[in-house]
Amino acid sequence: MTQAALAVAATVDYTNAGTIEFLVDAEETFYFIEMNTRLQVEHTVTEMITGTDLVAEQIRIAEGAPLSWRQADINPSGAAIECRIYAENPDKNFLPSPGQITALDFPTGPGLRIDSGITPGLNITPYYDPMLAKIITHGCSRGEAMGRMRQALSDLTLEGLHTNIKLHQQIMDHADFQAGRVATDFLTQAFS
Structure with missing residues (x-):
């Protein structure tokens, strides 16, 4: 799912915080639902498992600065x-x-x-x-x-x-x- 979400963002050249949502069926096949081009109320879960501050990064991007990390730097934990x-x-x-x-x-x-x-x-x-x-x-x-x-x-x-x-x-x-x-x-x- 992570690779699929990254592919969606890359396809539209998306640069900001956002969420790609999927549904998963009983056979563990996943289906794209939507992309939200904003932080969602659940962003705190992502912040907790990645040690990132998504709000700070979104502000940095709005100010014209690049992200302070790359996807390869993100190592989810727990x-x-x-x-x-x-x-x-x-x-x-x-x-x-x-x-x-x-x-x-x-x-x-x-x-x-x-x-x-x-x-x-x-x-x-x-x-x-x-x-x-x-x-x-x-x-x-x-x-x-x-x-x-x-x-x-x-x-x-x-x-x-x-x-x-x-x-x-x-x-x-x-x-x-x-x-x-x-x-x-x-x-x-x-x-x-």
Whole structure:
């Protein structure tokens, strides 16, 4: 897939951060879906496993500077998982859950990154994207990254409104997710 993604970017002489997306079937055949010519919310997973700062590189390119590394310099290491924490109620078809954040304490530890701009007392309205934070964990293996995510979700305090934290915990504990046996219909199949 990496070689196919590089070929797509080279064909259109693309110079910037971007994402090439594929779907993989049960026979491990992959199919091109789309190219996003921007950073996506999941870029933090790439940053964790490659040790790169994609935002800084995108700014360098916008300023006319060349990339500070080449594809051959990128050596992915380990595995990373991202959980997006939303002000929504999974028990009510993921309806937005506006309200005031009454308590907030983010976890800390090795292999853990938190991206957020919320604070206690902040009023979350229904008028904007309800994402409150991204929790990203990294480990030498997928199992270690999942273990760190379980711990991070357990240590996270976020009160005053409904969130999807409990759903993320259930996903981390689900045998099919742990074994990597998931597809685009995972939530429907596992939690209906």
